[in-house]
Amino acid sequence: xxxxLIYLLVFIFFTACSFHDSSSNxxxxxxxxxxxxxxxxxxxxxxDTFVSITNSKKYGKLFIxxxxxxxxxKWNGLARVYFEDLFVDSLNLQNIKVIERVDYKNxxxxxxxxxxxxxxxxIYKYMSLKDxxxxxxxxxxxxxxxxxxxxxxxxxxxxxxxxxxxxNKSMVNQNIIYNYFEKERGLFFKY
Numbered sequence: 001x002x003x004x005l006i007y008l009l010v011f012i013f014f015t016a017c018s019f020h021d022s023s024s025n026x027x028x029x030x031x032x033x034x035x036x037x038x039x040x041x042x043x044x045x046x047x048d049t050f051v052s053i054t055n056s057k058k059y060g061k062l063f064i065x066x067x068x069x070x071x072x073x074k075w076n077g078l079a080r081v082y083f084e085d086l087f088v089d090s091l092n093l094q095n096i097k098v099i100e101r102v103d104y105k106n107x108x109x110x111x112x113x114x115x116x117x118x119x120x121x122x123i124y125k126y127m128s129l130k131d132x133x134x135x136x137x138x139x140x141x142x143x144x145x146x147x148x149x150x151x152x153x154x155x156x157x158x159x160x161x162x163x164x165x166x167x168n169k170s171m172v173n174q175n176i177i178y179n180y181f182e183k184e185r186g187l188f189f190k191y
Contacts, residue, residue, distance in 0.1 A: 041172035045073035060138035118163035
């Protein structure tokens with residue numbers, strides 16, 4: 001019992017530490033924007049899930065999906081790959097290519113070339129049970145966050161033709177069809 005308690009406290013400590021960074025504050029400020037449309041989503045595996053669609057003065061058009069799984073659930077594969085697949089399928093895109101992928105801490109910044117013509121940025125933030133996906137249509141938020149990690153970073157793709165088709169699908173809402181995540185089999189704690 002003491003061993004389980006120690007594991008739980010260590011888990012809480014590292015999870016709590018991962019929530020306090022400047023990017024989380026920026027994302028929260030964007031969501032609180034009065035032009036932001038927040039749609040709560042629900043799953044028996046989720047705690048705090050929502051989709052946010054905003055048109056920020058500073059960053060432009062953003063799509064944000066926040067997925068916070070409860071401790072009894074797990075992803076059935078790679079969350080980012082699931083997000084990409086749903087994005088491509090729901091918009092019937094001809095092709096999508098990764099042009100650039102940069103990793104810092106628990107962030108993955110990806111620049112895509114869509115249909116050999118338009119550029120789009122994805123910010124993927126991952127933690128132990130929480131995943132945040134941000135489609136950054138203009139690339140401004142991606143550039144700002146990347147410059148926090150590397151001051152000399154320059155995003156050459158923001159000046160090129162940008163992807164602008166409306167996306168609003170939620171992996172949480174689509175989970176019943178695609179089974180992205182589920183409750184783990186068995187019990188965590190046996191008494």
